Amino acid sequence: MGRAETYNDLVEIMIRQVETNTTDMGPEQLEVPVGAYTDPAIWRKEMALIFHRLPLMLALSIELPKAGDYKAMEMCGKPVLITRGKDGVARAFLNVCSHRGAPVAETGSGNCSRFSCPYHGWTFASDGRLMGIAEVEKFGELDRGARGLTALPCEEKAGMIFVVLTPGVPINVEQFLGGMLDDLAYFKLETWHYQGAREIFGANWKIAYDGYLEGYHFAALHAKTLGPVFASGANHFENFGPHMRISFPEKRVPELRAFPREEWWAKEHDGYGFVRTLFPNISVALGVGVGQIAQLIPGPTADKNRTILNYITPHAPRDEAERESFDQAIQFVGDVTNDEDYALGSKIQKGLESGALESVVFGRNERGNQFFHRCVEYYTQGGVEPFPTL
Numbered sequence: 001m002g003r004a005e006t007y008n009d010l011v012e013i014m015i016r017q018v019e020t021n022t023t024d025m026g027p028e029q030l031e032v033p034v035g036a037y038t039d040p041a042i043w044r045k046e047m048a049l050i051f052h053r054l055p056l057m058l059a060l061s062i063e064l065p066k067a068g069d070y071k072a073m074e075m076c077g078k079p080v081l082i083t084r085g086k087d088g089v090a091r092a093f094l095n096v097c098s099h100r101g102a103p104v105a106e107t108g109s110g111n112c113s114r115f116s117c118p119y120h121g122w123t124f125a126s127d128g129r130l131m132g133i134a135e136v137e138k139f140g141e142l143d144r145g146a147r148g149l150t151a152l153p154c155e156e157k158a159g160m161i162f163v164v165l166t167p168g169v170p171i172n173v174e175q176f177l178g179g180m181l182d183d184l185a186y187f188k189l190e191t192w193h194y195q196g197a198r199e200i201f202g203a204n205w206k207i208a209y210d211g212y213l214e215g216y217h218f219a220a221l222h223a224k225t226l227g228p229v230f231a232s233g234a235n236h237f238e239n240f241g242p243h244m245r246i247s248f249p250e251k252r253v254p255e256l257r258a259f260p261r262e263e264w265w266a267k268e269h270d271g272y273g274f275v276r277t278l279f280p281n282i283s284v285a286l287g288v289g290v291g292q293i294a295q296l297i298p299g300p301t302a303d304k305n306r307t308i309l310n311y312i313t314p315h316a317p318r319d320e321a322e323r324e325s326f327d328q329a330i331q332f333v334g335d336v337t338n339d340e341d342y343a344l345g346s347k348i349q350k351g352l353e354s355g356a357l358e359s360v361v362f363g364r365n366e367r368g369n370q371f372f373h374r375c376v377e378y379y380t381q382g383g384v385e386p387f388p389t390l
Contacts (some may be wrong), residue, residue, distance in 0.1 A: 018253050031361050034352045054164065056280075063109065068112055070111070091127060093128050104116065128151055130145075130148050180245070184284070195311040196310075202342035205281065205299075209283070221340055253271035280375075303353070
C-alpha cells in the first residue's frame with residue numbers, strides 16, 4: 001500500500017472518531033509504579049541501558065549544513081561534539097581533549113577548520129585527528145593517530161544525525177527506525193529551514209514525554225489553546241518498533257468528506273495532524289505551520305528534564321510578513337508546551353513524590369502512553385534489537 005492510500009485510510013479513521021466521539025482503545029488499563037518517575041535507581045538504569053546505549057537524535061542535518069560546521073552540547077552527562085567534515089560526513093566525538101580532558105569546543109554551534117583546546121592549545125581536525133601539539137619539542141612526540149578525539153557511533157538519516165553516547169557500541173539507524181525511516185524521509189527535512197531553538201525545563205523525562213502521547217488532556221489543560229481546535233481524546237496509534245505515529249484529528253476533520261477521498265492524504269494541516277515519536281526522547285510535530293521537534297533530555301537527577309524545542313519551516317521566510325507568521329506560530333506552540341504542559345508536569349512531580357499514590361494508571365484510551373512505558377521496561381530489563389511486538 002502506498003503512502004497516499006495509507007494516509008487516506010488514517011484520515012477515514014480520524015473522521016469516524018470525530019463523528020462517533022470514539023478513539024483507539026487498548027484491551028486494558030496499565031498501572032505504572034510511582035517509582036518510575038521518582039526512584040533514582042530506576043533513573044540510573046534508564047541512563048545506562050537506554051540513553052547511553054541507543055541511537056539518540058542529537059542534531060538536524062540543517063543545523064550543520066556546511067563543511068566545518070559543528071554543534072557541542074551536554075547530553076545525559078556526556079560532553080558531545082558533532083562536526084561536518086570537509087568530505088560532508090557528519091561525525092560525533094566526546095568533547096574531551098586527549099591530553100588532559102578539557103573540552104575542545106564550548107557549548108553551542110559554529111564553523112571552524114580546527115578545534116583548539118583552551119588548556120594547552122592542542123588542535124584537532126573536524127574528523128577528530130590530533131593535528132598539533134603545542135611546543136612539541138618540549139612535550140615530546142607521541143603517536144598522534146592514537147590520540148585523536150574519542151569517536152562516538154554516528155549516522156545521518158532522513159535529515160537527522162543520530163549518535164550513541166558510548167564509544168564502540170554498534171549503530172544501525174535504519175534497523176532501529178524500521179518503517180519510521182520511510183515516513184520521516186518523505187518530508188526531506190534536510191531541505192527545511194532551521195528557525196532556531198528554545199530551551200525549557202520540567203519534571204522527570206517520562207512525565208514530560210507522557211504529555212506528547214495523548215489528546216485526552218486537551219479539553220481540560222489546553223481549554224483555551226488546543227482544546228477548541230482538536231477533538232478531545234481522539235487518537236489513532238501505530239508503532240514502528242519502539243517508535244510511534246499518533247494521529248490527532250481536529251474537530252473539523254469531517255469537512256474533508258466534501259473532497260475526493262484520494263485527496264485526503266494531501267490535506268494534512270487542514271483537519272488533522274500527527275505526532276511522531278522516536279524512542280526514547282524525540283517528538284516530531286510538523287502540522288502547525290512550523291515544525292516543532294522536541295528533544296527531551298533527562299536532567300542530572302530523576303526529578304528533572306531539559307527539553308530543546310527545535311523549530312523548522314519548509315523554507316526560509318520569504319518576507320517580513322511570513323517571518324512574523326512563523327514567529328507567532330513558534331511562540332504559540334512553545335508557550336503551550338512550556339506554560340501548560342511543563343508547568344503542570346512540575347506540579348505532578350511534587351504530587352508523585354508526596355506519597356499520595358503508589359502507582360499511576362493509564363486508561364485504555366491512552367495507548368501511546370502504555371506502549372511507551374512498556375518500551376522503557378523492555379530496554380531496562382536488558383532487551384536488545386530486534387524489537388519485539390508488545
